[in-house]
Amino acid sequence: MKILVCISIVPDTTSKITKEASDNFVKKDDLTFIVGPYDDYALSRAIEIKDSMANVEVAVFHVGLDKSEPLIRKCLALGADYAIRINGEPTSSIQIANEIVNYVKENHFDLILMGKEAIDYNSGMIHGLVASGLNYNHFSPVMQLDVIDEGLELQIETDSGKSTIQCQLPAVLGCQEPIAEWKIPSMRGIMTARTKELTMLEMKYNESNLEINQEIVNETNRKQIIIPKENLNVLIQALKKDIQFN
Amino acid sequence: MKKLAVFLDFKQNELTKNSKSLLNFANSIVEKDSNFQIYLYTFQDIKSCSITTTTKSESITSFTMNNNIHFSTNDCLEKIVLHVKNNNISHVFCSKSTTNDLICAKLAMILNYNLIANIKSLQVEDGLFYFSKSIFSGKAIAKMNGTNGPCIAIFPKGFTGDLVSDDQLVFKEIKIENIVSINISTSKIIGESTIQSEIQLSEAEIVVGAGRGLKDPENWDIILNLAKKIKAATACSKPVSDLNWRPHHEHVGQTGIKINPKLYIACGISGAIQHLAGVNGSGTIVVINNDPEAPFTKNADYVILGDLFEIVPELTKLFDEV
Ligand SMILES: Cc1cc2nc3c(=O)[nH]c(=O)nc-3n(C[C@H](O)[C@H](O)[C@H](O)COP(=O)(O)OP(=O)(O)OC[C@H]3O[C@@H](n4cnc5c(N)ncnc54)[C@H](O)[C@@H]3O)c2cc1C
């Protein structure tokens, strides 16, 4: 079985997002970047599957610039076999989806794992777009994934609870916790990752008809009023005023 | 003429609150701009219902799957795609849900429409759509200038937009007319479990959240009592669900559910940035914590410093008297 794990590279969850007044976009230069936390879950599960079965190959796929390579190497250190980076700066989900579809049409994969959403632009759409482009089965958010004789057994979150589903391969899944535990690369993993193959291809879908023109930092200035614990009625009165509490 | 389709969600033949808000929003756009016409779709199995909408929508077209399986492949969408194409629908609005997300991403790819999720606001001027969407888990907003191409827009739960008041809209009752059932599916559901709580977290107006400060799952009664008293849904921090103190679906934050209630009361939660990412859309935030240095105290409207084991029951009692 061939598994492709698509990763986003996003500002660290603890980053403070800032912007210069004169700029249109938030400052990205001094941010620390990480592999998207949901993508990390997807990759961890892929590696667990590889470790538990014979003949499983795991590839990592990323559309982005070369500054992403150390993080892609980290994915290889965790146990992925090889990686593909499509060189470019995509501005829309459709562009990234088309790059993935295009690659998979030429290099078949049975299972494509992604995160439920990338935590930078929070769209949660690329897996659906890719599934459609390839006409693969598609589910998201997947909380449990097992390979069975007939294909896959999944537990997915629905609007009213959970469903357990069996579906056939090929499939595209958006993953979320608790699908796997995040992993830390081993020393040996780090050493072997150095020689694993990281292929770079040029981006083909350079045009995007949807662009962000301006980003604004969301300053929620909370009131930070201290309520004396001896007099909680102050809170009740305040809440009544704030939200027509009944 | 621009044609706008709105996906509606029902719960036991009743339009959900989120769909109602979205429909009102769509109606207000249509009322301001006479070049629009509304189509209504649903993917839920409803035999009859009546909702109120503007004069410009005629009926609901219902697309349902025989065994209620998710729209997991393109084949399942064939009839929907045909309907959109035959009626020249250029804009699709829906409220975020598992089914709607599945359908929208696929429709966008098949129809080659723009797809915009997580919408914070939308204005229509001279036929152009001005979107803004929430990014970096609510830390920033991205603005997109007037597009006039076809697009599919997914609005977060609880989206109301800038509504015009109801009395400016001319309402009428409409019925479900067109039922299209779809039979293809390569997946099967082998088990389902529904969340037992009465109030769904993602739709709740009031949420009481609790964290590791509760110390033990046995201690949750005080949280549940408070929640019950004020008709709130309950939430928790990630370590709490990792430890299995509370069910996974209650975990809010960066890797969990994002909530936007009118009121969020956080008890014994430190307010790590990953937790805040899930709750910063809340209207008013109350924090109960015995550590004045906890990050949450800087991100709250009201802070009660002290032992939650004393404060939460006391507060529950006071709400009683309201
Ligand atoms: C990539 C990533 C993603 C993450 N995603 C999430 C997420 O989605 N959601 C999430 O919640 N976390 C997430 N986390 C974890 C997050 O960083 C914090 O570790 C977590 O939120 C802490 O949970 P807590 O506040 O319950 O526990 P703690 O940090 O242990 O805080 C407990 C708090 O309770 C207070 N307290 C203790 N006793 C009392 C008492 N008697 N009365 C009053 N107050 C008391 C303490 O002062 C303290 O502030 C994520 C972490 C990472 C790295």
Ligand SMILES: Nc1ncnc2c1ncn2[C@@H]1O[C@H](COP(=O)(O)O)[C@@H](O)[C@H]1O
């Ligand atoms: N630049 C990228 N390259 C490869 N995969 C990506 C990229 N961006 C996002 N993805 C994948 O698509 C998923 C959903 O992203 P999104 O739809 O942008 O929220 C992410 O969790 C990743 O698995």
